[in-house]
Amino acid sequence: MTKNRNALLTAAGLALCAVGIVLQIATGAEGYPTVPPGAVITVVGALLVAFVSWRFMPIVGLLVGAFISVGAFVTPNTGDRLGAPGDFGPFLGTVVQIIGLAMAVIFGVVATVQAFRRPEVSSAAAG
Numbered sequence: 001m002t003k004n005r006n007a008l009l010t011a012a013g014l015a016l017c018a019v020g021i022v023l024q025i026a027t028g029a030e031g032y033p034t035v036p037p038g039a040v041i042t043v044v045g046a047l048l049v050a051f052v053s054w055r056f057m058p059i060v061g062l063l064v065g066a067f068i069s070v071g072a073f074v075t076p077n078t079g080d081r082l083g084a085p086g087d088f089g090p091f092l093g094t095v096v097q098i099i100g101l102a103m104a105v106i107f108g109v110v111a112t113v114q115a116f117r118r119p120e121v122s123s124a125a126a127g
Contacts, residue, residue, distance in 0.1 A: 006111035013103025014046035020097030027089020062108030
């Protein structure tokens, strides 16, 4: 079974989110634990979506993206970092994280809808 392009873009969005989190930490953003759970969760989700051949795996990517999005927006750190573009590293990391989350949610919705759609049978094939 080949992976659908939207499922792979969902996985890429989750991976990009993890890169954004690591970038924030590497550039001195405060408030992250030694092992950031958001980065771990998004990497695991990306690997599952990209490499597990199950028809409904894109929903995992969608749910991970939605879960991390809620976490990103209920903490004041995200808004603080976006409001301080002069602190370029954490600002850029946050922007990259948000782009990745948007990709994961948008392409996750599309890939999930595609997975739930039944293949159409043409009338000629039906006999």
